[in-house]
Amino acid sequence: MTNFSVNGQPHRFDGDPDMPLLWYLRDLAGMTGTKYGCGQGLCGVCTVWMDGEPVLSCTLPMRGLDGRAVTTIEGLSPDGNHPVQEAWRVLNVAQCGYCQSGQIMMAAALLKTNPRPTDEQIDEAMRGNLCRCGTYPRVRAAIRHASKEA
Structure with missing residues (x-):
């Protein structure tokens, strides 16, 4: 079981540990602001923050998220006024x-x-x-x- 937070909210994941964070965000959490670009970590389209640092969510496996804090575009500023x-x-x-x-x-x-x-x-x-x-x-x-x- 992987326990982590997304935009300050607790999340749990008990699936394939090799699943990229991008697919969790889009397909399971319903956060579609983070986009799929190349799927190889070459274009930056899928950039989110992990513990306040930018990471490429298309190449970050879920197994690396336990205890971590993820911020997506939806969480950068809830009202869009960053x-x-x-x-x-x-x-x-x-x-x-x-x-x-x-x-x-x-x-x-x-x-x-x-x-x-x-x-x-x-x-x-x-x-x-x-x-x-x-x-x-x-x-x-x-x-x-x-x-x-x-």
Whole structure:
């Protein structure tokens, strides 16, 4: 039995220990904000936090979650008003929007540890989060905007 929390709520899992966290979140917990991208940990679309650090949920097996705390896009800010989410709206970052929950979770993690990052630090932190639409300049601008709001 795996006991952990998601967005501050207790969860239990007694299934296949190799099941990726992503499938638990989407299929069993009904939290569809975290998206499936590549399934190999290469694109960052499935980024969530484990114990406050960004992780790729598509490659994180359930067996590694006992006693851990997971935060998804739904838990970043229940009302959707985290400074990064607000910046995303103000600057109209999303185009198709598919990668944005992973982008937002990674950006928020960056600002937690580095509230005033340089463009180079933003690019380095975000390099593992791919966007098929190429919204990278808007992502960087939104992170800069959110850093001023934080």
